[in-house]
Amino acid sequence: MISLLIDTSNRPLSVALNRDGFTLAEINTTVKKTHSATVMDYIDKLFRMTELKKNDIDRIIVAKGPGSYTGVRIGVTVAKTLAFALGTKLYSVSSLFVVAASYSKEGIVAPLFDARRGNVFGAVYNMKPDSFTEEVAPAHMSLKDLQTKLSSYESSVILLDGQENISANLEDFVHTVPRISLIEQFETALEEEDIHSLVPEYLRISEAERNWMEQNKS
Amino acid sequence: MTQDTVILSIETSCDETAASVVRNGSEILSNVVVSQIESHKRFGGVVPEVASRHHVETITLVIEQALEEAGMTPEGLSAVAVTEGPGLIGALLVGINAAKAFSFAHDLPLIPVHHIAGHIYANQLEEELEFPLVALIVSGGHTELIYMEDHLSFEVIGETRDDAVGEAYDKVARVIGLPYPGGPHVDRLSREGADTFDFPRSYLEQGSYDFSFSGLKSAVINTLHNHRQKGLEVKKEDVAKSFQESAVDVLTKKTMDAVEEYEVKHLLVAGGVAANSGLRQRFESLCRENDVKLSIPKLKFCTDNAAMIGAVAHHLYQKDHFASLDLNGRNFIDIELFV
Structure with a gap:
């Protein structure tokens, strides 16, 4: 089974082609470049590197968020359209879980993305060699909240892209960026999606809607 | 005799998600427009983030419907055209990435189109x-x-x-x-x-x-x-x-x-x-x-639509004005310099 995997949720970008869960080719970057300009170009490169044909693809797996709103939209749009155009199956995975899987170690891990003003998108997973349990589902919360949740575990590790500003507020974390090629060893993290109805998991309504709801509470 | 050009075009520069199939720059085979106006009314104007979110919700459905209504398979297409700008950047990016993915999947040339050129060429759909x-x-x-x-x-x-x-x-x-x-x-x-x-x-x-x-x-x-x-x-x-x-x-x-x-x-x-x-x-x-x-133009071609993008793209196709897969959206493009 050939899978095309796509993660453009934050500054790091990760795309890969896997055969039966093993990586044939992957491109991972953490440079500050717009994913809109690069992601299709890199996917094209993967096909050239592997000499695979587009119709060889059996499924597409996309990191659906949370993350940068624009970033997750680019990944989801590309994944949806490719799956529609090629007639392949479409799967989604939490962008936070991609980071947890990329850490490749066992134990309690808390991947998080900076959501500004002391807030984060975060989750807590208990990682085992080929399986995991979700201890805290992906959510928008304050960093303090997440730290409180972690304090109930004997030991835990925060996973974060060290280039994110919020890293300055953390005493201890492990710099981890997504490598989506590693995700297929956790089949239960993947969710099969209807191509047309897949939307990003923003985990937050837009600011305009939030303000509108405030004003129209009554 | 020259061959027909049949172009699938996509337009998402503001608050309409649109796709169309146009033959030879003037014959509309389909013209699908999903307006978000009802959603933006409560804000008293178009909210960019909300517009971008709506585009992702409907983009593949709109493309599918445009192809179905035209009775067209990807094999029958000459190219994929898309609005490159000007427009709301986040909104443009949805259409552009969908267009790139579709053109890549079917090995079709990709044509970037200036939104205002589209409005002008809306007239070509009628005369x-x-x-x-x-x-x-x-x-x-x-x-x-x-x-x-x-x-x-x-x-x-x-x-x-x-x-x-x-x-x-x-x-x-x-x-x-x-x-x-x-x-x-x-x-x-x-x-x-x-x-x-x-x-x-x-x-x-x-x-x-x-x-x-x-x-x-x-x-x-x-x-x-x-x-x-x-x-x-x-x-x-x-x-x-x-x-x-x-x-x-x-x-x-x-x-x-x-x-x-x-x-x-x-x-x-x-x-x-x-x-x-x-x-x-x-x-x-x-x-x-x-x-x-x-x-x-008729009312429906005055407001944003993808058929007008297909009308311009026909001429760009004749001039081999194609983009590569690194095409990005631009919120401002000088129309005098775009071709």
Whole structure:
């Protein structure tokens, strides 16, 4: 089974082609470049590197968020359209879980993305060699909240892209960026999606809607 | 005999998610437009983040429907075209990435299109363009006079120095208590009013084809404010009519001057405000008097749609104007430099 995997949720970008869960080719970057300009170009490169044909693809797996709103939209749009155009199956995975899987170690891990003003998108997973349990589902919360949740575990590790500003507020974390090629060893993290109805998991309504709801509470 | 060009086009520059299949730049095989207007009404204007979210929800459905209604398979297509800009950047990116993915999946050339060129070429969906011509683009984001010597040759001879005319319409609508989008409501009310306020006409300096609508907008707001302070009743219909007369006077005067100076026989009017009945009627009578051919697209081609993008793309296809997979959206593109 050939899978095309796509993660453009934050500054790091990760795309890969896997055969039966093993990586044939992957491109991972953490440079500050717009994913809109690069992601299709890199996917094209993967096909050239592997000499695979587009119709060889059996499924597409996309990191659906949370993350940068624009970033997750680019990944989801590309994944949806490719799956529609090629007639392949479409799967989604939490962008936070991609980071947890990329850490490749066992134990309690808390991947998080900076959501500004002391807030984060975060989750807590208990990682085992080929399986995991979700201890805290992906959510928008304050960093303090997440730290409180972690304090109930004997030991835990925060996973974060060290280039994110919020890293300055953390005493201890492990710099981890997504490598989506590693995700297929956790089949239960993947969710099969209807191509047309897949939307990003923003985990937050837009600011305009939030303000509108405030004003129209009554 | 030359082969037909059949182009799938995608447009997501603002608040419509649109896809279309057009043959040879003028024959519309399908034209699907999903408007988000109901969602944006509550905010009193288009919210970029909300627009972008809606585009992702419907983009593949809209493309599928455009292909189905056209009875077209990807094998029958010559190329995929997409609006590159100008527009809301986050909104543009959805259409651009969908277009890139689709063109990659089916090995089709990718054609980037300027949104305003699309509005001009909306006219080609109904009749052939006769060069040289002058085009007036009037919408919520644009007020431009463009001279065209030939296909794909755009010379901006005038543009707004402040508000777009459609923007002024929406603001005036808001101050007289009309819902968003205000343009059509102002137009409707104006039919029952009289030009009693005689708002200023801003012609700027002699010989300039530029526009300015912020003075007119302020005059309307100040007049209403003064009346309300004095407890005088204001007839909304008269405000609408007086405002519209000023806007139409300026738009038509400058445009007809350009038609005369550039000695063109064909005038195009395009963009959302081209749907305005006051503007249409005035241009119709002026063009009749001056023996100038006038083209204003049907209502559904005045507002954003993808068929107009396919109409331009036909000519770009003939010139091998293609983009590579690193195409990105741009919120501003100089139309004079885009080809």
